[in-house]
């Protein structure tokens with residue numbers, strides 16, 4: 001193709017675009033109906049590499065340079081989130097309208113670092129952030145931004161915590177003394193990673209024990225704090241998990257909030273997964289106390305049908321949203337600055353150039369209204385709770401804890417089986433190779449548990465029953481008779 005005219009040809013784009021949209025629509029129909037596609041066509045990494053080479057070669061040789069054909073090949077080896085048997089890690093099957101927003105924002109490619117580089121995108125981000133902060137119960141003055149993933153969102157929040165609470169100005173002078181935060185032993189690994197990135201080392205994360213439902217035992221906060229202080233650590237923050245990744249259960253945010261107030265600690269809520277509960281009329285009480293937080297992280301791509309990555313970081317006090325990365329500390333105390341300059345986003349975020357994350361969320365809100373978020377969260381939580389009931393009633397299954405979100409952990413536990421860890425590991429392996437369901441596994445209390453996230457509102461009770469029967473079928477074959 002002749003450069004630049006033919007590679008930028010609108011005629012070609014029109015033809016390819018129509019074919020690609022047709023392909024996606026077909027993929028969606030197939031996946032949603034659960035027939036005939038599997039959730040996953042498992043293979044090994046070496047085969048996957050060979051296939052990529054084949055796709056590349058075919059496309060190179062093909063005169064038509066058919067993008068839709070290429071995507072069709074890729075779809076074959078992609079995990080299909082729209083399939084009702086997708087019950088794996090926490091990520092949403094995106095709404096088609098949101099996928100269109102991604103396409104449009106990828107075309108615009110407005111970098112958003114400074115206002116002129118994305119006027120609409122910047123204002124839309126403000127709109128999304130403000131409406132979320134309000135939904136979370138924060139005062140009008142709360143502020144924030146969108147960033148690339150919960151992992152980066154948590155690091156960004158903890159940088160603010162450090163700037164707000166550490167005795168030394170570490171941002172300016174580097175680390176002088178050992179800093180730490182308190183978090184439950186069930187927290188997402190990125191909290192630990194953040195502490196290490198900030199130079200706090202392994203000691204920087206003090207693990208608070210959990211209760212039987214895998215939520216933080218708030219009654220242990222006081223002693224954890226004293227032990228940490230006795231070791232010479234300056235504790236600056238407590239991180240609440242809402243919810244925890246493995247079991248989907250919610251820390252007592254009111255209890256942690258009160259503790260933080262008493263000890264003048266920063267209260268961060270890692271709500272990457274479950275802060276989206278605020279949208280559910282039925283389940284918003286799961287995050288009671290959320291508005292006590294100094295900062296909250298929430299992923300739109302986990303429960304809110306938005307293509308990844310789309311993460312909000314909300315600060316109760318606007319100055320932390322504005323001045324977290326300010327090179328000069330005085331900036332933080334200059335009120336005029338952060339009120340006036342909300343529109344130069346690169347000053348606020350870790351990223352410089354950033355994609356138009358907010359457009360995806362805004363499109364969903366504008367086209368479908370906030371109700372669609374309520375519908376999705378409520379449907380998924382309710383569905384998980386029904387799955388929990390099924391498992392509880394079944395004598396050959398054990399439930400790790402009653403589901404509080406759309407995450408359900410359980411294991412196949414038929415009477416007389418000596419090694420349940422091995423059995424469940426094998427069951428998952430075989431499920432993966434048959435490809436009709438996709439589930440993951442986790443370790444709780446030193447034991448292997450199967451873990452599901454109900455991500456798809458099309459997953460029905462009959463799918464859960466089928467999954468359980470499939471597990472029985474695989475498991476029984478492995479049992480010594």
Ligand SMILES: *Cc1c(COP(=O)(O)O)cnc(C)c1O
Pocket residue numbers: 090148149150151152188190241242243244245270271272273299309311
């Ligand atoms: C998923 C998750 C994260 C990580 O978020 P990413 O968007 O995957 O980077 C952090 N914390 C919790 C509690 C999560 O569930």
